[in-house]
Amino acid sequence: MELIMEQFPIVVRALNVGFVQTLKLFFITLIGACPLGLVIAFGSMSRFGPLSFISKIFVWIIRGTPLMIQLLIIYYFPGLVLHKPIWGGGEGGRFLAASVSFIVNYACYFSEIYRGGIQGVPVGQEEAGLVLGMTRSQIFFKVTLLQMIKRVVPPMSNEIITLVKDTSLARIIALQEIIWAGQAFMKGSQGISGAIWPMFFTAVYYLICNGILTLLLGKLEKKLDYFQ
């Protein structure tokens, strides 16, 4: 116990650094996947057959395979198979590869949620707007958008909570996120070696982060409770 108390400040400092990388990956994934998901959703709802087909196949492949495999393929494939290491070496390259993998993967999940949200709004809503002489953009912004958001928030909340935990998968390409930082103390780092508790302690970070997110997303959901 005393030993842990002694190690604690050193470990926390290292974990904080790893957690910043975790958070960076988390936010960049959200920023990229939210709009890209919308593009894919529109693609799969397109009346142009080939576009809709390609979008649906793409979503099926991405959702049907583990994110970990996608990470490995995206990171290693260009260098090892094509002999064109586009990611460059070092932490920057790993972060870029991880970001691309996460954005693509999450965009596919988001696109399905968006599609459900968009198609879940009854056509009668648009027709009522049309009959009242509203333009299509007025109908979208004043009538259907908020109803879509209301439908999309609960499943998106689930995905966002999952994303926080999924960032740990980036460990597989040695991205220096929080798990990596915790693991370093097993092998030996900054005079501490064979310590397994830092790894376990990373869970606290995830818990606190998800606790805050659950609270915020719950608030948003509550805000949209005034109508049905």
Added chain:
Amino acid sequence: MSILEVEHICKTFEDTEVLKDISFSLEKGQVVSIIGSSGSGKTTLLRCLNFLERPDKGVIRVNGEVLFDAADVFTGQEAEIRKKRLHFGLVFQSFNLFPQYTALGNVMLAKELQAKERPDYKEKKKEIHEEIQAQAEALLDQMGLSDRKGNYPHQLSGGQCQRVAIARALALQPDILCFDEPTSALDPELTGEVLRVIKSLADQKTTMIIVTHEMAFARDVADQVIFMDDGYILEQGDPMQVFENPREERTRQFLMRFTQREKGGVSKRR
């Protein structure tokens, strides 16, 4: 001159011919009831009048102005249609109120959006808004919803929702107000309040086209009854004649089914 003239409207979906040569006219201040069995094309006809469907053939004229002519592509353009639509109002079977707006908000929304296109909107924002709100409140009062203005649709009964929907349609002062089975989605005890409101509009000489399965009401409210069957207008005339002395055998059969049902105590249809 008739306020509405519909000539030779035809509409086909994929390979089902739903409307096969529909022609009728309507005078200002008159009410026409459209009756007919399910699938005869009543909804499709109202949707054509409101430009939710595009007829394959035919002409629609309001106050002598050609609003739609299938032979003239210009009358079918989106930007044109938006203005022409405003000659008509449509009350849906399933209300289609906007759930995120209060009763008052539902009635005001379209009018407010229209006002934003006015050149003097910026200067007179406040007056315009107050005027629209006063008009909407008056309409809700008229519908007997004075104490429900601030409620959201999910807080209202079906009958109240439908009355809000009627006020919403009236707010744009359409020349012709269409109803597509306005009471079919309501519990039987709530149909009365909606029918009374529609009746009072008829008494104020509102020009209306009412598709309904409420036969007693159709007869009571209408100046003219149209019986539709399989995409055709099989019979039309004044209510007394159509209900008491139908010329066509099919009309007679249809009315028989209904009187039996009403006698049997099941007048409600979903």
